[in-house]
Amino acid sequence: MEKPPVNSYQENAWTRLTQSKWFVYVLISPLFLVLFAYVVFPFYQTFVQSFSGDDALYNYKKFFNLASPANLEALWTSIYISVISVITCAVVGVTMAFLLERYDFPGRRILTILVLVPMALPPLVGVLSFTFLYGESGIFPRAIQHLFGLDQVPFSLKGIWGVVVVHTFTMYTYFYLTASAAIKGLDPSLEEAATSLGAGRIRVWTKVILPMLTPSIIAAALLVFMVSMASYTAPLMFGVERTMTMQIYLSRTNGNLEMAATQSMILSFVSISFLIIMRWYQNRRNYQNLSKGVSVHRSEVSSKWMKIVATVASFISTLILILPILVLILISFSVDGAWKTQILPTDYTLDHYIALFTDERTWRPIWNSIQMGVVATFGNIIFGVAAAYAMVRLNFKGKTLLDILIMVPWALPGTVVAVNLIAAFSTENIFAFNQVLIGTFWILPLAYFIRHLPLIFRSTSASLVQLDQSIEEASRSLGASWWYTFRRIVIPLTFTGILAGTLLALVQSLGEFVASILIYSTSTIPLSVAIFQKLYAFKFGTACAYGVLQICLILIVLIISEKLSKGSAGSAI
Amino acid sequence: MKSVKIENVSKQFGQVHGVKDLNLDIKAGEFFTFLGPSGCGKTTTLRMIAGFYYPSEGKIHFDDRDVTLLQPNRRNIGMVFQNYALFPHMTVDENIAFGLQVRKLPKSEIKQKVDRIRGLVHLTQYGSRKINELSGGQQQRVALARALVIEPDILLLDEPLSNLDAKLREETRIEIKRIQSELGVTTIYVTHDQMEAMAMSDRIMVMENGYVKQIGTPQEIYNRPVNRFVADFIGETNLIEATIESIVDDVISAKTINGIVFTGQKHNSSPALSHMIGDIVFISIRPESINQGTGDNTLTGKISFVEFTGVSVNYIVDFVDFLLKVMIINTYGQLKSIGEDITLNIANESLYFLGE
Numbered sequence: 001m002e003k004p005p006v007n008s009y010q011e012n013a014w015t016r017l018t019q020s021k022w023f024v025y026v027l028i029s030p031l032f033l034v035l036f037a038y039v040v041f042p043f044y045q046t047f048v049q050s051f052s053g054d055d056a057l058y059n060y061k062k063f064f065n066l067a068s069p070a071n072l073e074a075l076w077t078s079i080y081i082s083v084i085s086v087i088t089c090a091v092v093g094v095t096m097a098f099l100l101e102r103y104d105f106p107g108r109r110i111l112t113i114l115v116l117v118p119m120a121l122p123p124l125v126g127v128l129s130f131t132f133l134y135g136e137s138g139i140f141p142r143a144i145q146h147l148f149g150l151d152q153v154p155f156s157l158k159g160i161w162g163v164v165v166v167h168t169f170t171m172y173t174y175f176y177l178t179a180s181a182a183i184k185g186l187d188p189s190l191e192e193a194a195t196s197l198g199a200g201r202i203r204v205w206t207k208v209i210l211p212m213l214t215p216s217i218i219a220a221a222l223l224v225f226m227v228s229m230a231s232y233t234a235p236l237m238f239g240v241e242r243t244m245t246m247q248i249y250l251s252r253t254n255g256n257l258e259m260a261a262t263q264s265m266i267l268s269f270v271s272i273s274f275l276i277i278m279r280w281y282q283n284r285r286n287y288q289n290l291s292k293g294v295s296v297h298r299s300e301v302s303s304k305w306m307k308i309v310a311t312v313a314s315f316i317s318t319l320i321l322i323l324p325i326l327v328l329i330l331i332s333f334s335v336d337g338a339w340k341t342q343i344l345p346t347d348y349t350l351d352h353y354i355a356l357f358t359d360e361r362t363w364r365p366i367w368n369s370i371q372m373g374v375v376a377t378f379g380n381i382i383f384g385v386a387a388a389y390a391m392v393r394l395n396f397k398g399k400t401l402l403d404i405l406i407m408v409p410w411a412l413p414g415t416v417v418a419v420n421l422i423a424a425f426s427t428e429n430i431f432a433f434n435q436v437l438i439g440t441f442w443i444l445p446l447a448y449f450i451r452h453l454p455l456i457f458r459s460t461s462a463s464l465v466q467l468d469q470s471i472e473e474a475s476r477s478l479g480a481s482w483w484y485t486f487r488r489i490v491i492p493l494t495f496t497g498i499l500a501g502t503l504l505a506l507v508q509s510l511g512e513f514v515a516s517i518l519i520y521s522t523s524t525i526p527l528s529v530a531i532f533q534k535l536y537a538f539k540f541g542t543a544c545a546y547g548v549l550q551i552c553l554i555l556i557v558l559i560i561s562e563k564l565s566k567g568s569a570g571s572a573i
Numbered sequence: 574m575k576s577v578k579i580e581n582v583s584k585q586f587g588q589v590h591g592v593k594d595l596n597l598d599i600k601a602g603e604f605f606t607f608l609g610p611s612g613c614g615k616t617t618t619l620r621m622i623a624g625f626y627y628p629s630e631g632k633i634h635f636d637d638r639d640v641t642l643l644q645p646n647r648r649n650i651g652m653v654f655q656n657y658a659l660f661p662h663m664t665v666d667e668n669i670a671f672g673l674q675v676r677k678l679p680k681s682e683i684k685q686k687v688d689r690i691r692g693l694v695h696l697t698q699y700g701s702r703k704i705n706e707l708s709g710g711q712q713q714r715v716a717l718a719r720a721l722v723i724e725p726d727i728l729l730l731d732e733p734l735s736n737l738d739a740k741l742r743e744e745t746r747i748e749i750k751r752i753q754s755e756l757g758v759t760t761i762y763v764t765h766d767q768m769e770a771m772a773m774s775d776r777i778m779v780m781e782n783g784y785v786k787q788i789g790t791p792q793e794i795y796n797r798p799v800n801r802f803v804a805d806f807i808g809e810t811n812l813i814e815a816t817i818e819s820i821v822d823d824v825i826s827a828k829t830i831n832g833i834v835f836t837g838q839k840h841n842s843s844p845a846l847s848h849m850i851g852d853i854v855f856i857s858i859r860p861e862s863i864n865q866g867t868g869d870n871t872l873t874g875k876i877s878f879v880e881f882t883g884v885s886v887n888y889i890v891d892f893v894d895f896l897l898k899v900m901i902i903n904t905y906g907q908l909k910s911i912g913e914d915i916t917l918n919i920a921n922e923s924l925y926f927l928g929e
Contacts, residue, residue, distance in 0.1 A: 470654045475660070476624075477650055478646075479723065493660075
């Protein structure tokens, strides 16, 4: 037990340091350093760039110049699209939630699963299948044209309405998920109480049910608005150039980096404002549903006519939900360049799938994406787990700042993240170890790392919060060091949370398109950019084969996460 | 088995003080209890001994070794937590073996020690069970086994019985005491339950608001409390305000506002009492020391509440300026009813005088 005096003196000095109340700041400084280098600094560089030139405000004056209103028009269009998207998503999402949670009708079970299909579609692939289905040369418009012998296609998805339809399809799930969670928690006895007090059906709805759902609906609305403002793929594919994200893309490709910076700043301002409003609202909102485990009663659709209507409606919904995937699969087997004016492709082949695994030029982008995604996700794991542990277990000033800095990159549109990285890493600097990162392999992993910062952080903190601190203390009291405890107790017990976040981050990285398209280097083209390029080279088959591969990856991840969340519920005490 | 010495320890949490100027000597092998209401600083003190908090001021020694700033994993303590804090991803045996694995003992020795301790806590059949397959009482015993198997110098128990139901609590209480005396390990026990503290401890420290109120054996604390807080907190008592009228040799008389005179013995008073005629004192009378009929300190009052518990009859008797809780052992006689007069007496030596 006795130690030589010199040793014990050193141990004392070290003990003093580690036991000092400032030591925690030594521990968290790497986290803040990373956030400063890769979130704050790039953002600041964009900020500086937007004010560069002889007249500091030149770009801002140009942006708000009423004489050439392109930019203002873009801002207006973005807001306009976002507002419409919020409304359509709300209607579809909340209606679906009510029908599926409260009514029983033929086809309900299958719909309950399929309703989440849009989440499995990577943004680019989703838009792609919509253009194949409903675009100007899409399957449906053509089929109707042929059927009735028309000169032109009777309808097609294009322009702003095309964007809104795609937004509705991909984003209504935000409303659906929050609303159905809220409905599940809604105590049916409240409705019964209202009815027993003499309220009619309409009054029960307007006075009881809707007010109870308002918090979740508003939260979803803010989220959809943010995501719509950031949306880039849909405007790109439907050729709506006058949106903020497209304007940034165009400024960047035209080499006007100052203007791109200015536009990014303005878009960031909108996004961050919404992030702040969202957080404020979530903190303020009170959770009223105190009764747990309420059994929700489903009303069965009883009248004969309603039954037929319900069956037809659920059949159509099922079709709408599943068609995007079916059409991708179909076209992935079609011969490139052979499908021109026919309703459906005529010639089929397995070549695209064979090429995926055999042709070096075809699988190269897949391999690139896997490499870059793994690197980024590895960074996310280390940062996310460390930040989550610091956030939940350590006591320090600046927690709110840490939280906000982690959330901001998630709220920023991918386009803006890319512009920030261009501003920061086109020149050598200390944070890039004196290298120019733009044009190298490393820029995309960095972009993915930043965009997916909160994913592992959030899933890990959620598990950590549930892990009783005394379990760690028990391990310490039994003689285990902090690191031993972390390895043998903390990691195993939060493993499902870490893994869920990791899989999500990995999948998102494999499909990332918005930031990639702005900053990819030609030597390491990612999968999503390859899909885009194949599309423009009219190699629909290859593009769709890539898309199917992505969907398969996402489905695997979703299934694993589902299994994990069930398994952990069983083993939790 | 080590002694614990706490010198002038204070713990601040920001502006709030958790413990103030604590001095304490716990002998090797002693069963020592920290007792007090929630928020009194008992758990804070325990956690400083464990090493989960570091004192803002003062020193902690195990035997002669200064452990004030030593990390918890280097103190060789065993701790049982209020919620047991068992590792949910491990079996019973894995839980118990954890501390031995940390100490890098050979596998065969670990197995032997785990088997032995599992027998000691009567869990022989349960080695491969998962934690969530055990009842609350069994989990409790695993926690105890896990803390004891490492042969700790000091065993720390943080309200280990509070999550058990009443019957199990008593069983486990006896069990813990049995194992403790069998192994002879220095034990520090934290509880807010004064019955538990009385039944198990060699000595008790009563705390309130971060301050020590009294340290002593269970008898000392119950029979000779040093202040009103201890008298009131330990067991039930009647505290009656009175003024000292006369002191003759060992006989002390005090009068209540309405003129009822109590006579007691001067040596039955708290050390802090100054014994000046005209001083305000508080007379502590335990309900069970009051008898029916006449004798020393005879007084008659009106019954305002009756409760029959089987073992005893409890009355609350109204004497206008104070109420008296009375407990009379059930003698199968007739119960008195509310509104009736009752005559009571209290032996002179059953009165205890307290200061402010």
